[in-house]
Amino acid sequence: MEKAPTGLRKRICIIGETNVGKSSLFNALLQNKTSIVSDTAGTTTDSVSKAYEILGFGPVIFCDTAGLNDNTPLGQERERATLDTLKISDCAVIVRQSAEPNEADKRILSVVQERRIPFIIVYNKCDLYTPPVGTLQVNAKTGQGIDEVIEALRKALTGKQPERLLDGLVHAKESVLLVMPQDAAAPVGRLILPQVQTIRECLDKHAIVGGVTPEELPDALKKQDYDLVITDSKVIKEVLSVVKPTQRVATFSVLFAKAKGNFETFLKGVDVIDTLQEGDFVLIAEACSHTTIEDDIARTVIPNLLKKYTKKTLNIEFSKGRKLPDDLSKYKLICQCGGCMLTRMGMLHRIESAEAQGTAITNYGLTITKCQMGDIHRLTF
Numbered sequence: 001m002e003k004a005p006t007g008l009r010k011r012i013c014i015i016g017e018t019n020v021g022k023s024s025l026f027n028a029l030l031q032n033k034t035s036i037v038s039d040t041a042g043t044t045t046d047s048v049s050k051a052y053e054i055l056g057f058g059p060v061i062f063c064d065t066a067g068l069n070d071n072t073p074l075g076q077e078r079e080r081a082t083l084d085t086l087k088i089s090d091c092a093v094i095v096r097q098s099a100e101p102n103e104a105d106k107r108i109l110s111v112v113q114e115r116r117i118p119f120i121i122v123y124n125k126c127d128l129y130t131p132p133v134g135t136l137q138v139n140a141k142t143g144q145g146i147d148e149v150i151e152a153l154r155k156a157l158t159g160k161q162p163e164r165l166l167d168g169l170v171h172a173k174e175s176v177l178l179v180m181p182q183d184a185a186a187p188v189g190r191l192i193l194p195q196v197q198t199i200r201e202c203l204d205k206h207a208i209v210g211g212v213t214p215e216e217l218p219d220a221l222k223k224q225d226y227d228l229v230i231t232d233s234k235v236i237k238e239v240l241s242v243v244k245p246t247q248r249v250a251t252f253s254v255l256f257a258k259a260k261g262n263f264e265t266f267l268k269g270v271d272v273i274d275t276l277q278e279g280d281f282v283l284i285a286e287a288c289s290h291t292t293i294e295d296d297i298a299r300t301v302i303p304n305l306l307k308k309y310t311k312k313t314l315n316i317e318f319s320k321g322r323k324l325p326d327d328l329s330k331y332k333l334i335c336q337c338g339g340c341m342l343t344r345m346g347m348l349h350r351i352e353s354a355e356a357q358g359t360a361i362t363n364y365g366l367t368i369t370k371c372q373m374g375d376i377h378r379l380t381f
């Protein structure tokens, strides 16, 4: 089975009141012949997610969520977590077991409408009431009506294929050189996801793609010219010192920020580095919880660069995992990782949360480029 990375899967949130049959529907979808269960695990932070391939659409993750209208002491906490999952979803399956929407359904609808999340409504346990005519009706226990749910999802997800990294930057027959340091931070025996995705997209575009470490870059450039050089941000200074002044140079970080985030917000955010004052709080945010290595980019490289560039003593804090801290208001700036494990909706939710609390946000790559080069405008966007 082909495995698509989590960040390229569209997230489908199965949501509704408690006991409407969400988990039964989740399981029925899992067994459906038109949606193939992958052995790829869902996100590490969400134990009720499962990766699928919807034939005729592509890779998705179904998320089963805790029910709303749970009056137990933990109910409020669970509802908040469920609505957070909904906010970073690309599509919602709202499960009901009554013809009329109840209070929980209204709260769900308010989120999907505000965030313009495509949704379908599925009526379950239809032997207990008369669902509206022409609606999606299932028996999640027997699997009846599941094919129609998959078909409705295919339609709801139309146009939501994974974002492209190189549109407008690379064209057929152009030559692209990737600069990929193979240092202690590089995993043994493989390339990292942003590099793999970029190579694949170059091939899809019928471009000519090559790769070097920074050490071999001068030799590679002596042998031939390239239309575009794409580099890891951490060696941007080295790369710019070797290429011609007219060479188009992009970073993986810029590609991902443009495809996934809100690039304009990140550009504004990186300028905030120039305004940082003694004692300001900066949050360095990683979207997964991998182990920390020596010379870790988050723990060591970025704090050192910020200190050197600003010449200020900053209060640098760190967060890891799917959620940002609830209170972001004390931070002057958030430096967000590339978010290869995040979907576009997940990244946008982070950006919106920061903006709503008046906190600037940028990403690692732009921060590194700014601190090394003084500005980021030498890069090709």
Ligand code: SF4
Pocket (backbone or CB within 6 Å): 286, 287, 288, 289, 290, 337, 338, 339, 340, 341, 342
């Ligand atoms: S910290 Fe961010 S960029 Fe790094 S692997 Fe995790 S999600 Fe991807």
